Amino acid sequence: MQWNCPSEPQGESVHQQVLQWFRESARDLPWRGGCSPWGILVSEIMLQQTPVVRVRPVWEEWMARWPDPAAFAAAPQAEVLRAWGRLGYPRRALRLHAAAGVIVEKHDGAVPDTFEELLALPGIGTYTAAAVAAFAFGRRETVVDTNIRRVFARLVIGQALPAPSLTAAEMALAKELLPEDAAASVEWNAGVMELGALVCTARSPQCGICPVRRECAWIAAGQPEPSYVPKGQPWAGTDRQVRGAVMAVLRAAESPVHAELFWGPASELAALKEHLSHPGEVADALKSLHNLNVHAPQLQRSLASLVADGLAQLSDGGYHLPH
Template sequence: MNCPHKLEGDTVHQEIRQWFRETARDLPWRGGCTPWGILVSEIMLQQTPVVRVRPVWEQWMARWPTPGAFAAESQGEVLRAWGRLGYPRRALRLHAAATQLVQRHDGAVPDTFDELLALPGVGSYTAAAVAAFAFGRRETVVDTNIRRVHARLVIGQALPSPALTAAEMALAAELLPEDPAESVEWNAGVMELGALVCTARSPKCGLCPVIDQCAWIAAGQPEPTYLPKGQPWAGTDRQVRGAVMAVLRAAESPVHADLLWGPAVEAAAAAAHTDHPDDVAAALQKLHELNTHALQLQRALAGLVTDGLAQLSGDGYHLPH
């Protein structure tokens, strides 16, 4: 595949890599971090911003510095520690991956794309990112930020296509430097450029190290051909599921179904008989403030059980053991 916009390849590579060395954020999973720490960060950063991930990641690394330590923990405690990062099934998949690392890889994170891809919850992006950033492999890493930089810098479009295409992957592979060390820094640099400068809304083009070669700038910064649609939250099943999970995380013993269904005042009084009553009462109040209808709450509870995020024992719901 030929780049639609002719770049001065060596110059672009050098300028973005130099910019990255000078301005990159000091993130704990960069520079000297273990492969396990990098794997955990990549899972946590899926659809979750750095500012929310960082404190949780630091707590996890202090508590579970190795795959073996993490695999030995209960699923319930893992979900409790996941907190409000969202999409908690990621925590269960990470726990399954750690178990597989112990069983098949002597407790170590493998260093090849194919072995990483075989781990539960690890897709092609995550496998490539861990192989590159943890082991210095020459891999084509393509996330949302990289796609946006490529779309503007090379294609001249305001935004990449709504879904990742084969053409985008081919372009990313063509742009990747041949030298493994340079390719790793290039991947990290383009990703950082997209996160800090070439943002989806209000890009800071004046700070871009390669503005003079940007096809989007040269084309007069045309408007996007579509408007990105953010995922709705208020009133959705996801919001209700999150509120229920907050209750279960706060309680260390099963939460009677009546607490989840009953009026807020009665629920708060009943919560006094649970572990950590103040935390449980606060979580229950937030759940009840949603004023969800019965069918939606029932659907949310059933979905949590089906997904392995909650269990029903007798009349009480609790995190999995």
Template sequence: MVYTEIQEWFKREARDLPWRGDCSAWGILVSEIMLQQTPVVRVQPVWEEWLGRWPTPADFAAAPAADVLRAWGKLGYPRRALRLHAAAMEIVEKHRGAVPDTYDELLELPGVGTYTAAAVAAFAFGRRTTVVDTNIRRVHARLVIGQALPAPALTAAEMALAADLLPEDVAESVLWNASVMELGALLCTARSPKCADCPVLEKCAWIAAGQPEPTYIPKGQPWAGTDRQVRGAVMAVLRASASPIHADLLWDPAAAALHAEAAPELGKLHDLNTHAPQLQRALAGLVSDGLAQLTDSGYRLPA
């Protein structure tokens, strides 16, 4: 079944995003990595600064890891930055500095999974690939299956449906992927869908079924009081300091005043009133993940 109304809607209503249109394959790869679990409004300014600073994979591959993590800022999940750094190095070493243009080659890059490989192949190189993200899954679930939400985890049946819906024409397939994704992001949202504005309202199986409630309640990831929050606070301290942070500064609020450069971020860390085992876990995890180093002088970003 072809839903040309979605593609026509996209041509009229699509957001003017900098990684659309005249954008390098590297810029598209960076955007796809940054957009994982992170909204566009947070990604766009960081992406623009990133591409201005490192316009090619070679430029980025030559950057120190500490600079990479500082530039990543507060996008969250900073391991993505290190994986992108590793991918840039591999692009330079194995692909002569050019982002590979096939799904299989993209999938071999560090930190690139099936979705990202398919998205970059489609949007950077015009390949016919089956792109399936959260937004696309939700549109398919409502429009075709009649369910309020897709299954909690991607299923083989969903992938088969996405493949069946993908137009045979290559150019049209790229447009279809972008169109359905945008519809899910702007109108067919998880919590407050704007059904009245939907270009395929009359064809929607979920509407026809009377908009049944979800069979489960999506659980958002907690933040306050979690190890993730503490890790983020510690990373903010390390990003703010050009010199290693002695462990005493992380534990003792009074000692933090001695380090003016990172004092604001140290204050935020101490305001969490983190108990010792949790901070120890956070520090050990950051070191284990390669996001921090423990030296004789204290903790620092990796060199």
């Protein structure tokens, strides 16, 4: 595919317009401006597949409780998973916990400042390594997330949406558009990402207020429809929903939950009080699980997968969060 990249003067204009818009319109987020590298790493992990509005309160509580990797690495896994709450994809919390342990062991408790060292941490992929290197340490790295991909697809290529999965051509384009100056490249990465999050959105782009609408190839082409229909991840009735409901039970319980309680009625609080510290909270979580009307094979499969993923353990007393 031939990329219709901006000419040099146009490219400079696009950079200037996006950076000016970002300086005037960027959200005041706690992981921007003076935030520690650890705080930026935590935010990047939490923001994966989770919107800012859900992440912010959890991030703030998290940083108050574990302000550095050493404090977090010393925390029990059960407390880590409780603090993660309902952010979803809780394996991210365990991977971050493992990364904090390596940071303490191999980097004297300081988040490493290069892409290569960050990428070597447990659970850190190329996007997160590039984002932390850029936003925490001012490195000139090519940061490409969903928002950036969508902006470039419209602005440069003239397509409504990027390809279903990241391509080498997209990475090449992002590298070509990255300013040479390191400080400008960091701001450019953040600015394009913010433009995609606030203006050049997937479903209702606000082209009328876009700072680069005059340079946009998609607008020039008459805003053609996408070549495919994005498929959102299903939730209702899936194993993910059941796993989330089970995790809510385990987070509420400070003692093992008998296996039969996942199937039986949660109304008998007397039985719960025999082995649970917060029977009311656990009963509410069990009620939510039971209201899903999960068939036994799916519940068994979900419980087994949580154990296999290290998110739950099974002992003689029942299921519980990992120690």
